[in-house]
Amino acid sequence: MVPNARPDAGDGAALRLDRRLLRRACGRAARQYEAGAVLQKAVLAHCLERLDLVRLTPQVIVDLGSGPGLAGRALRKRYRGARVFSVDFALDMVRHAQRRRGWWKRRDGICADAQALPLADASVDLVFSNLCLYLCEAPGAVLREAWRVLRPGGLFMFTSLGPDTLGELRAAWQGVDAYPHVMEFVDMHDVGDALGRAGFENPVLDVERFCLTYPDLDGLLADLRRGGVPNLTAARRRGLTGRRDWAALRAAYENRRVDGRLPATAEVVHAHAWKPLASTPPRTDDARPLLFHPPRTSR
Template structure:
């Protein structure tokens, strides 16, 4: 996203952590994806002071930027640093460079709308989460930018979000990928603009357009506000020893079945 709406990442991250206030979770290893400018790390460090935080950062963020963010967030991050990866590596391979069953919490802020296959993202989260781990996420839903759809501006070519999933689609996908007790929520945020150029910058940042007007006069018909549909969700990784259900039946590995013995009679 563009710099003018960088505040949006921070605001949504704060709201996500507020929603987790009622969740009891002793997180030792956390995966933060994406870690926008390293700022979200400080929020998590305050909430989970003893956790090791693994970051998937933006491509333009340097190692020095991340080091500064670590210093600002908490001294412990320097002694027990988590792993750091660039988002480009995940987008290319579809894999987190982490072992199976290695993290307690995944926090994903405004990423899923930019993924062609959110289901694959959920599968990868399931892989790296420990038994009893939690995934918490936010993303922009399909009503985002709905004011733009009726527009007929010659040089403005609009597009839908790469993943136009509403919260019901995501809830179904969580269940389909074996997550337990999914909780979904949604809210509308409205941003008002004094200048069309500011709106145009955010349209580009939100990836809502293939091409944009170059002439100021062409922007005169733009609306003065933009609606964001923000979807929130979290779900638990429970019963990871169970095989994936087939035909609504879950199969258990025979090694997971305990054998109860009866004491010898006198």
């Protein structure tokens, strides 16, 4: 029997994201985000290398889930003369990114939801998104929005997190209580299927695993908070975690220590796909949801 099991542990509510908490957490993390963005920076560097392999000279780019502007700055440097719109649903992130650019630069920051972009149809050449999709309640809607705003022949390149991410932390918590302490993530094969349903062609997907290491558990948890993505599930444990539970968690994670460091795995899904040159809008009546593992339930 799992200790401290909650009565509704199997009802699926655990997997919904608390959007209000997410917006607030991302806003608070705006100033300190880059200090804890070790994984985001590493994945971004690999994404930029992958752009070398595609033929594209974009004039209009959308950096979706832009955060404080890491990718936007790199894309402006790579594609001189292109206009890069930084889109994030946390206003403080958008403001911080603009301050980093300088008050005299053109304001290309947009505070908006990735699932409902305030952009015209077929107005963008490249939609780029680094580690954003897993934070969206309806990832399939994000794919359809990317398809809508892309011009025919446009490219959608993005990364997300797969179900093995933070598996060590998830397993350690399972011996403490039955509350969700780690978000659930989408499998690569489901992402590929959803791209096809959204109307994209020639999808290319692969998985890359990163292993970050920490001297102690506090360092790992601090990185998660600085990155704006602590536990955001609606059914998370609301009260304070007691000393006994913290001790049990630390003991469980200590069993994974290797060479004096605690590992934290990130399964990163890389994907890119093209909007066909001659395309018709995908049928909305056939828009099945992009499933999580285990599946998230709708509100």
